[in-house]
Amino acid sequence: MNNHQEHSDELKKLLKDGFQSIDEDIDESTPSLQWFEQLVEDQQVELKARFKRDLTIFLLLACCILTVFSLTLFQMPILFLLLQVAIFVGASIFTGITYTKKVNRT
Amino acid sequence: MEERDLIKRAKKGNHEAFAILFQEHYPFLVKYLMKVTMNRDQAEELAQDTMAKCVEKIHQYNGKSKFSSWLISIATNRYIDLQRKKKREQNWQNEEVNVRKLKWEMESRNEEWNDVLAAMSTLSEDIRLPIILKHYYGYSYEEIGQLTETPPGTVKSRVHHGIIRLRKELKIDEQPSGT
Numbered sequence: 001m002n003n004h005q006e007h008s009d010e011l012k013k014l015l016k017d018g019f020q021s022i023d024e025d026i027d028e029s030t031p032s033l034q035w036f037e038q039l040v041e042d043q044q045v046e047l048k049a050r051f052k053r054d055l056t057i058f059l060l061l062a063c064c065i066l067t068v069f070s071l072t073l074f075q076m077p078i079l080f081l082l083l084q085v086a087i088f089v090g091a092s093i094f095t096g097i098t099y100t101k102k103v104n105r106t
Numbered sequence: 107m108e109e110r111d112l113i114k115r116a117k118k119g120n121h122e123a124f125a126i127l128f129q130e131h132y133p134f135l136v137k138y139l140m141k142v143t144m145n146r147d148q149a150e151e152l153a154q155d156t157m158a159k160c161v162e163k164i165h166q167y168n169g170k171s172k173f174s175s176w177l178i179s180i181a182t183n184r185y186i187d188l189q190r191k192k193k194r195e196q197n198w199q200n201e202e203v204n205v206r207k208l209k210w211e212m213e214s215r216n217e218e219w220n221d222v223l224a225a226m227s228t229l230s231e232d233i234r235l236p237i238i239l240k241h242y243y244g245y246s247y248e249e250i251g252q253l254t255e256t257p258p259g260t261v262k263s264r265v266h267h268g269i270i271r272l273r274k275e276l277k278i279d280e281q282p283s284g285t
Contacts, residue, residue: 008241011269014276015242018222019141026136036125036132039154043161044119 109173117164124164127173128157135177141238142185144227145204146211152188156181178243182235182253189231225275233268236261241269 072080109130115123135156139149159180167176208227226234235254239245240261247265251258 011241011272014222015226015238018220018226019137019242021220022140022223023137026133026140030129030132033125033129036128036157037121039128039157040121040124040161043158044121047162 110169113164113167113169113173117167124161128160131174131177132157134174135181138178138238138243139181139185141226141242142182142231142235143204144208144223144234146208148204152181152184155184159184178239179253182239185235186254221276225272228275229268229271233264233271236265237268237272240265 069080069083072083109127112123112127116127132153135153136149139152139156140146143149143152156177160177163180167173171179208223226237229237236250236256239250239253240247245253247258247262250256250261254261256264
């Protein structure tokens with residue numbers, strides 16, 4: 001156990017000494033506070049834009065699905081029922097395949 | 107201002123708090139990524155990517171671990187994602203080019219390209235990463251397993267074999283024990 005600890009400490013010291021030259025160089029080249037602020041601001045703007053885009057896509061898709069469903073329900077009830085059955089079967093097959101894959105992986 | 111207060115303000119979207127946090131942790135983050143990638147450009151690029159991800163995920167930080175450890179876990183995931191995207195063949199070639207570039211950069215600054223750096227550069231990234239996390243940053247096998255999404259037993263085996271190779275490269279076992 002002691003021997004193992006000794007080896008571990010020896011390796012830690014070797015790595016520390018070996019990486020020292022890399023570490024010293026990086027200490028001298030940290031960007032300014034303004035640079036970091038700009039980075040954060042840019043990222044926040046991008047995140048907001050992404051959120052707006054995703055929300056728009058979600059709302060458009062929801063409207064499309066609702067329109068199709070209400071049209072089929074009131075105009076063609078048989079097609080509505082067929083769609084319900086197809087979606088149920090599709091979802092069951094998808095869940096089954098995903099679950100089998102997960103079990104095989106573990 | 108304390109780190110906890112800065113994180114609190116950052117969670118509310120304060121730019122300045124984020125900037126102070128990042129400036130404090132930037133050297134630590136780039137140093138870690140330099141050791142892992144052996145490439146300065148890639149390390150700086152990944153550090154920026156990590157900070158961008160941190161802005162997005164700051165609400166998920168629960169304060170249980172150190173902020174620097176949380177940054178390391180994001181950086182490690184970004185690095186692994188990047189490695190997965192590249193093909194293995196190209197990756198190996200790129201790694202050789204990276205090491206040569208780093209060596210040239212260091213020599214041009216009259217800095218020593220030492221035996222440890224040379225030996226570490228011969229290890230593949232999946233072995234170098236756990237060795238650095240275990241023996242330089244002091245993470246446990248379980249923690250490294252979580253960071254790299256690898257079973258702890260595999261991490262232990264990789265570290266073990268990596269150290270044997272490292273000791274061989276550095277000729278540690280051949281040196282007299284008294285020196």
